[in-house]
Each structure stands twice: as C-alpha cells, then as structure tokens.
Amino acid sequence: MKIAFFVNDLASEYPNYATTFLAWQARQRGHDVLYVTPNDFLLNADDSLTVHARCVPGGKSKDHGAFFKLLRSKKCSQEMIDVKDIDVLMLRNDPANDAQDKPWAAEAGILWGRECVKRGVLVVNDPDSLSRGTNKLYFQSFPREVRADTIITRHDKDVKAFAKKHKNEIILKPLQGSGGSGVFKLSKDNKTNLNQMIESICRDGYVIAQEYVPAAKKGDIRLFIMNGHPLKVNGKYAALRREQAKDDIRSNIHAGGKAVATEVTDKELRVAEVIRPKLIADGMFLVGIDIVGDKILEVNVFSPGNLVTCSRMAGEDFSVPIIEALERKVAIMSDYAHDFDNAHLAII
Incomplete structure (x- = not known):
C-alpha cells in the first residue's frame, strides 16, 4: 500500500x-510512506494529477522518534508521483x-483531496x-x-443577552481557529x-458564545x-x-493543559453513540471528540492529536x-x- 500524509508544512511537524x-x-508494516503539502500538487495539461512527494525509504525504525529523524534527513527523496499510484x-x-498567513493553502487538502478521489484514491477523512467542517x-x-x-x-448585544441568560458564566471563542487560541471565559469577576x-474575537470573524459547563x-x-x-x-x-493549567480555562495540551489517564464511562460512550450516525454519514474515518460531562465541546475532524500519549498511558499501540x-x-x-463512493468506503 502506498499511503500519503497531507500536512500543512514539513517544518511544522x-x-x-x-x-x-x-x-x-504504516512503514513498520511494509507500506510506502509519502508526505505531501499544499505546495506539492501539479495538475498537468492532460488532466493527470501528480505530486512532488517526499518519499521515506523502506525499512523499519525502532520508534516513531527515529522515524521522524529519518523523515527530516537527506535519505528521503523528492519524487514526482502520479496520484493514481497512491492508494490512500x-x-x-x-x-x-494557514488561515491567516497562507489563506490559499487553508482548503488545499479539501480541493486536491476531491481531485484524488476522482482518480481512484481513498481519501480520509x-x-x-471536511469542507463543511472547516469551522466550528x-x-x-x-x-x-x-x-x-x-x-x-x-x-455584541446578542452576546450580552446570552451572557445574562447564563448568569455571566459563558465561554467565548472564534468560529474559526484551533488549539485554544482566542478563547475567553466570562465570569462574574471579569464581566x-x-x-x-x-472586540478581540470579532476582529477575525464570528463569535461563538457557549454556556460554561461546570464539569469543565x-x-x-x-x-x-x-x-x-x-x-x-x-x-x-x-x-x-x-x-x-492553573488560571487557564484552556485544556489543550500545547496551550498549557496537562494530560492524565482517565476511565471512559457509560456517560462518554453514550455521547459517542449519539454522534455516531452523523460521523458515519459524513465519512469521518478518524476524529477526536472533546467531552465534558455529558456534552461534546469540540469535534476535531481534521488532525486530532494526542494519539501517542493515549497509547503510552494505555500501554497499547492505537496506531495499529x-x-x-x-x-x-x-x-x-x-x-x-x-x-x-469515497464517503462510504471511508467508514467501512
């Protein structure tokens, strides 16, 4: 199997x-591994689609850290690959x-992903x-x-009315964004x-006002x-x-949050079951959901993280x-x- 991973930029991995x-x-299991970025696609005059792919040489690495060093090394070659030769x-x-500095690249995965589907590639998600999931x-x-x-x-008057309804205990965040950026908690102390x-959030678009769930x-x-x-x-x-983190409402790991082991109870499984039909209907192969109490706060359909930490804490390799x-x-x-079709195959 030849599998390509589409990322924002190799330098940011x-x-x-x-x-x-x-x-x-994937490489441990004998598959050919490629990395592709928004810069790498070429639609040719004959309508064939090729990519300037970074190709990882075959073999095995003792762990994913060693694999990453190989990925960054000169041992990886840059090759022009016809997407018809890519399986996934x-x-x-x-x-x-990419939304701020490279807006042209923000939806490149969706754009070229669609073209790859037309040429027989399985694209997940x-x-x-995903085009409907580019914002919250x-x-x-x-x-x-x-x-x-x-x-x-x-x-602002809509937000203020909503805040009053919830006794000034709400979360404010931008419609577009990730990683806990631009998130505020309104309370009686800072109302x-x-x-x-x-004003801070509106500079970049719409405001999401969400009730604060005490279990958060x-x-x-x-x-x-x-x-x-x-x-x-x-x-x-x-x-x-x-x-x-202390004095920080954000639980995102790279925003200062701390990861700890947890038990998944019937409450979380019930939430997962309620959203399951839509995830399946939308061809969402792999997602990360963020649950507080009996509510979901986020559904990450693009690049859910913390898989390595989950594997370490559970003592099981969830990549397999x-x-x-x-x-x-x-x-x-x-x-x-x-x-x-691709959406059905993605979740079979």
Missing part, C-alpha cells in the same frame, strides 16, 4: 504528532494554521464532508442533546471586560472515534483527560488498528472496484 506515529506504523491520502492538516459551525449539526447551549454572532473580549473545571476528555466507534484495543480506549483499517479499505476497493 513534530516527533510526537499523531501523523508521525501513524506514518511510522490521509488529510492531516489543520486549515486554521472524506473531503466533501459543523459542531452545530450534531444533536442538541449532547451540545452545550451555543450562539454564533457578530453583534466588565466583556466588550474587549467580543476538571478538564475535558479527548476520545478517538474510528469508523464511527470509540477506538479500543484489548479493552482500553484511546482516551485521556486534559486538565486545565488505524493502519489495519486502511489496509482493509484498500482491499475492499480492489474487490469491489467502483461499488462504493
């Missing part, structure tokens, strides 16, 4: 990224990282559905039962700063979902609790079933030719 972990496992394109970029409005399409009370607006919070004080639970079901190996779930699932899908493509 890190050893412990989930993408590195997955690419390492895994979209692992974060559009929010499904690019057509996608979150609003899940059942209200598992969503915190939320509004999206650019009018006089509400205007500044709104203990952090959120990141749970991986694959093929519509919680990812599990030997009875252990790919999950962790992300605790907030993910690559195995891709192997199975490629086999199905071979057996059934064009009987399944």
